[in-house]
Amino acid sequence: MTKTDVPPHRRILSAAIYARISSDPLGQSLGVQRQLEDCRSLAESRGWNVGEEYVDNDASAYSGKSRPAYQRMLDDLRSGKRDSVVVYNLDRLHRQPSELEAFVAVCESAGVRDVATVTADIDLGNDDGLFMARIFAAFAAKESGRKSARIRRKALANAQAGLPHGPVRPFGYEDDKITIRESEAAVIRQVVERFLAGESMRSLSAWLTETQVPTARGAEWRPSSLGTVIRSARIAGLREHKGEIVGPAVWDGIITVDQRNQVLARFAARKASGRRAPRRYLLSGLLRCGRCGTPLYTSTQHVKSTTNGRQVRRSRRYSCMSGPDHNGCGKLTIVAEPVEQIITAAVLARLDSPQLADALSGRIAADEQLAKLQEQVNADQSKLDELAGLYADGAITAREWMAARVPVETRIKTVSRQITDQTTAPILDGLIGNGTQLAQSWESLNLDRQHAIIRAVLDFATILPGRRGAQSVALERVQPQWIH
Ligand SMILES: [Zn+2]
Known part of the structure; x- marks a missing residue:
């Protein structure tokens, strides 16, 4: 698989050079200029004519984003416009074994056999070459996986160090995600206090709308978005990672960890007791029947008005209810x-x-x-x-x-x-x-x-x-x- 393996009778008339820039926070891959230079000199040393240089600028071939130049190169190979490929390393070409198989299929149908890389040549026209290509592709996939594992480890290390993350400023904190914004912190404390005292998220988000307090993004509060904030580990000074608390954060909490536990307990209790209908009665659940001791239930009766006998008005009542669901005497x-x-x-x-x-x-x-x-x-x-x-x-x-x-x-x-x-x-x-x-x-x-x-x-x-x-x-x- 060295240059001497390329049979002399296959004359390359129009090679494709392919280069790809990937985002590389660790600075381990080569710049695209270096890739192109090496490919050009490789083609020259072979006596191959270069038809076109195809350059993609994507984040990572692994992410599955489209690569327009690569697609154009495949089309040109299919149509016979190009008859060989020069690339710095196979991992520039593919990172997924499935991508390699698609590439091999195009080359087979178009009769393209020569793929030169700076490190090794691949002759797709024989089984050994194909085997090598598959090994390279499998290896590239593994490397790419390793790279995302490195990024994951970095994220975990940041979390364990209690450092902030995410692109959006959290409500209650400044842009640095660490300094407390006192005006918003006061709102959080009051919301938590009132929620623990029995007010609903719906009522509290309506209150914030009334008093013109927007979210960190300047939007109107919804019960769900407000619930997310007061349940968050962040406002108790804790760092969460993938839904788990990994330790104390570098920022101060707005409420205490105990208060947050109370909030979670209240949410759990509500979940266990099901969704509550909007409150329409001030004393729901607070009155008992003086005859039998069971709780009184609320009801609205439609009664004819005594003044004109026709107009129907609603009359709100608390009543003792009989029957299997309520077990009251029904007489009050x-x-x-x-x-x-x-x-x-x-x-x-x-x-x-x-x-x-x-x-x-x-x-x-x-x-x-x-x-x-x-x-x-x-x-x-x-x-x-x-x-x-x-x-x-x-x-x-x-x-x-x-x-x-x-x-x-x-x-x-x-x-x-x-x-x-x-x-x-x-x-x-x-x-x-x-x-x-x-x-x-x-x-x-x-x-x-x-x-x-x-x-x-x-x-x-x-x-x-x-x-x-x-x-x-x-x-x-x-x-x-x-x-x-
Ligand atoms: Zn009763």
């Missing part, structure tokens, strides 16, 4: 608006009470227990991931997966609820002793925010049966059970 109902007003007034008054201040002073003692609950949720969450992995690998059946999943999901739900109960207190910061001021702005708060505040102090309220025929809701029917 209360009109929504008056009971909502009574509870709201009671909550606002409660905020100013000395009992509440006393109750909250015992809050710090609960932090240790909270950490334990978080640990349990995290452990259960990884158990779920593990089960999903086993199912994906085919190690367990779908039925087994379901069976194993249900008790874990139930436990996550229960524990997350306990976490929620313990983390609702922060929403009251700044509100304690300010019930009177809050009353002024209460109507301007959205339903989720109002519910979150009520939820933070009220465990539930029992609704006692009313007097038959009573037109208004008596204050005595509402019996609040306070958390704080």
Whole structure:
């Protein structure tokens, strides 16, 4: 396979020189000028006439991007315009064995046998030559794979060093992705706090739109994009790599790791309990039947207006429901608006009470227990991931997966609820002793925010049966059970 192997009777009339520039961060491959010079002198030493030089400038033949000059060269070989190929090394020509096979097929049908490289000549017209070419192509593919492995290792090393990555400025940080942008950090902290206190992503993204806070790219927030930000490891000062936390980042966190764990637990709890319909009732889940003790459900009834007897208006109610799904007595109902007003007034008054201040002073003692609950949720969450992995690998059946999943999901739900109960207190910061001021702005708060505040102090309220025929809701029917 040296120059002497080229039979003298095959006269090369119009050779193609092919060169390719690839992106090369490690500076290991030759510049295109050097490739061309070496190919020209090789052709000259053979006495081959060069018909045309074909040069591609792509990122990598391995990436599968189109190479226009290469395609043009194949066309010219097919049509007989060129009768041989000179290239610096076979890895300039192909990096995938499949590409080589396509090239060999073109050469075979066009009767092209001579491929010269600076390192070795390949005679495609005999089996040895073809074998060599295939070895070279396989080797080139391996090298190229090794190169991407090097890039992957570099990315992992960056991650392990906690360095930033990605082309886009993250919300909460400056362009260097390290310095905290205080104005946005304050927004993140408030969103996290309100989410932990029970507000939904939908409500919070609507709030950001109202207050004209855009995303890092200047767009309007969506519930999903906001959820991605507050779940991200980044804002807790952690570096994530391929979905896993690899260690502390070089930048400071905007929230604590504990807070982020609470956020994850809340998301897990919501996932386990399914998607929540938009909240339309201030006291959903907070009222109980005074006859049988089961929770009251919300309903909207259409009733004829008493004034003109024709116009239909909606009447919102909370009712005890019988039947297998609810198991209540079905014998109690209360009109929504008056009971909502009574509870709201009671909550606002409660905020100013000395009992509440006393109750909250015992809050710090609960932090240790909270950490334990978080640990349990995290452990259960990884158990779920593990089960999903086993199912994906085919190690367990779908039925087994379901069976194993249900008790874990139930436990996550229960524990997350306990976490929620313990983390609702922060929403009251700044509100304690300010019930009177809050009353002024209460109507301007959205339903989720109002519910979150009520939820933070009220465990539930029992609704006692009313007097038959009573037109208004008596204050005595509402019996609040306070958390704080
Ligand atoms: Zn009942």
